[in-house]
Amino acid sequence: MIAVDLSSRVPIYRQIVERVTELVLLGVWPEGTQLPSVRSLALELGTNPNTIQKAYQELESRGIIRSAAGRGSFVAGREAAQGILRAQAESSLREAAQKAVLAGLTREEAARLIDEAWKGEGKP
Numbered sequence: 338m339i340a341v342d343l344s345s346r347v348p349i350y351r352q353i354v355e356r357v358t359e360l361v362l363l364g365v366w367p368e369g370t371q372l373p374s375v376r377s378l379a380l381e382l383g384t385n386p387n388t389i390q391k392a393y394q395e396l397e398s399r400g401i402i403r404s405a406a407g408r409g410s411f412v413a414g415r416e417a418a419q420g421i422l423r424a425q426a427e428s429s430l431r432e433a434a435q436k437a438v439l440a441g442l443t444r445e446e447a448a449r450l451i452d453e454a455w456k457g458e459g460k461p
Contacts, residue, residue, distance in 0.1 A: 338365070339373075341382055349384055353392035358401060361418045372402060372410040 338360060341352045360366045372378075375393065379386040393410055396402040400417035404410045437447045 339378065339382065341384065343383075349382075350388050350392040350395065353378075353382075353389065354395050354399075357392070357396055358418045358421065361401060361412055361415055362422060364415075366412050368412050368414045370412045371408075372412070374409060 339353060339356045341349050341356075343349070345352065347355075357366070357372070366372075372393070373381070375386050375389045379389045382389075393402065393404070397404055397410070399421055400413055401421075402410045403413045434447065442450075
């Protein structure tokens with residue numbers, strides 16, 4: 338379920354954080370789901386266990402997972418993952434709006450583009 342692109346410029350731990358967050362948001366891993374152990378995921382992905390540990394620590398600091406000593410790591414819930422994605426979406430929209438203004442798009446044109454994307458018409 339978790340795959341990494343070793344040729345990507347995105348650090349492996351960051352790819353793991355993004356993929357776990359995505360799995361939680363999609364409901365593939367609901368609250369209480371146990372994540373693979375650090376050692377088993379490192380073996381599966383062919384990465385250093387420290388990389389997996391760093392990703393898990395990041396996920397825990399964000400509130401997406403929780404660790405139980407001697408038992409492993411578990412999904413804490415969707416709320417934290419949604420909050421992070423929301424913040425990223427807001428930042429991207431602000432940046433896109435600034436570029437749109439510089440490009441000369443009107444507010445109405447920008448609103449139309451957002452409406453199209455919302456309806457699924459703007460899917461890549």
